[in-house]
Amino acid sequence: MIPSLRREDLRIIGFNLSKILFIVSIVMLIPIIVAVIYGEFEIIPHFLIGSSISVILGSITHHYWETDKEMELKHALCFAALTWIVSMLVTAIPLWTTGSTNSYLDANFDTMSGFTTSGLTLVPDIDHLSYSINFYRHFLQFFGGIGIIVISLTVLSRSELSSVLTFKGEARDIGIKPNIVRTARVILGIAIAFMVIGSVLFTAAGIIEGANLRTAIFDGVNYSMAAYSTGGFAPHSQNMLFYHSTLYEVIALIIFLIGSFNFSFHYSILSGRRREIFKNIEIKTFFTILLLSTLVISGLLLFSGVYSTPDVLFRKAFFQAASAQTTTGFGTLYPVQISTIWPSTVVFMMAMLMMIGASANSTAGGIKAIRIGVMVKSFVREIKKALSPRSATVETTYHHVEDTPLTETVAKGAMLIAFSYVLLFIVGTTITMLHGYGMSDSMFETASAVGNTGLSSGITSPAMPDTLKVTYIFLMWAGRLEIMAVLVLIGFTILGIRRGFRK
């Protein structure tokens, strides 16, 4: 019989969620520094209210569900899924109370988009947001990006289906909680290092392009956080178009490409194993797909007469393809241009890139390049098997930090997760089309939500139906957690309710 959630399980999950509420309460206090710097004292109470509510809820759950029992995998998966929901609900408070969004639902949409590093937004007037609220949105993406790497390395990787996520640098036999703390420290160090490098480069580029120092620094920090977390939020409604600068776009490309690398890959490279660049299956798969797509997309846009010069092709076709596959969502053209100027074949290819995504154990979303690489290797192995004599054994390995045998479990896990993403994509596209949108736009927008990308064909706006907003919140959430954790939570909850959460 499938085990359901018992009261003791709820207590363990709830107790650990209380700690998330405490962390989130601190996250909501950090933008107060920005509010003080820019003299936005009227905004400070909104962050204090949000933070206080988070502390109160955290204290209540901490007090009533206190337990010293360790989390098991089933608790950890439910905890991971609920972390994003709880964080979304409380961090939406300052966005809502300051009137930055039209409703509490819209605020939830934006915070889920932030925490999942998606980048779709329902903020109606980004250009007139206060500095502190604008910083807050980007900080949520940075925080959410680090959060998903930690959860991916310490929780999701423990499941058989996600065995390709395993981080070889950490011991898997230690408890989940100490592993989370230890891994988070290392990830935070690396993320801050790249974020600082990005901020300096963006600030310098801003000054070169004529921005004043104050704007250049503010934009530099925010673009850097959004780029490293492959988030795609921007402090201006025109997104990357605001600066109209090739230099700014190249810096963005470098930072979000680095942000989309697997943490295990970062760890290997930064600890001296630089040959990994040429051997890693995920890096090879990711860049092969990206460059082949760039060739095809650029060719289609060039020969259909949309663009005619190499620099524009590079800045529109390659930038958008890289932004889509790394699931960043920075845009060098307006959403409406995607659906009106670009051929539908290119729009479809961009949707596929968003679904494929970049690396596992990174801030990027989608199916992940390592799974695509594993599936291709597995496919080739099956062909080899069919061509070989019956007595022959065909063994295949793949290199990801170390040479690993390609087992049936790994191949099956990759295929099941990929299948789940495709299923989610079909369901999301169908629901969007039922709201009256065209097929091409619906596919693009759904792929953007499921793959946590943030590029838009124009569907996502404050005026979109509430049911579609809820649908996209669910798609971003499920996509971020590779669907499995969400399915485990839903399954356990249904079984728990049916069995009355027995003791």
Add this chain to the structure above:
Amino acid sequence: MGLRKFSLRAFLKKNLDFIAGVSSEIGLCIGIIIIALAISFFLVFIKSLA
């Protein structure tokens, strides 16, 4: 006091792997960007021949 004791050589030596690693990753990205730019030039060249 702290700055007076700071030695750039010692810092670089201690963090050599990290600095080389960061440079390698940035170099990898620049390499891919150059290939993408070359693809754009190549396609425009092909079109000009047609």
